[in-house]
Amino acid sequence: MKRIGIAFLAWIPAVILLQTLWFKFSASPESVYIFSKMGMEPWGRIASGIVELIAAVLLIVPKTRWIGAGIGFGVMSGAILSHIFVLGIEVENDGGLLFLLALVTAVCCFALMVVDRKRLIGLFNR
Secondary structure, three states: OHHHHHHHHHHHHHHHHHHHHHHHHOOOHHHHHHHHHOOOOOHHHHHHHHHHHHHHHHHHOHHHHHHHHHHHHHHHHHHHHHHHHHHOOOOOOOOOHHHHHHHHHHHHHHHHHHHOHHHHHHHHOO
16 A cells, blocks of 8 residues: 555656656747746757656656655755746736646655665665
């Protein structure tokens, strides 16, 4: 039962990260607006999409889940801070959906990091 819960916890952020790739890689107006406002268009949009793709794939594979969780948490921390200090909670009348998705992804990734904390601690003890 625990394995199912952990797998579910990993798939939530993976699906969210994969779903947003279409918007980043297709240069959707919302993505272009966000990264233009932060002064990072187009390189920031494309780079973050690549990093999010890597994180999503790593989250899906049980042996690399902890790495994907760390990357996902880092990227979503940046997204959350961008919303708070630059973009605002609501972006282009989305009702705060992008902010909420970033929060959900960050919380799931943090929880996975806690679950796999022995691997993370081992990384720093080397």
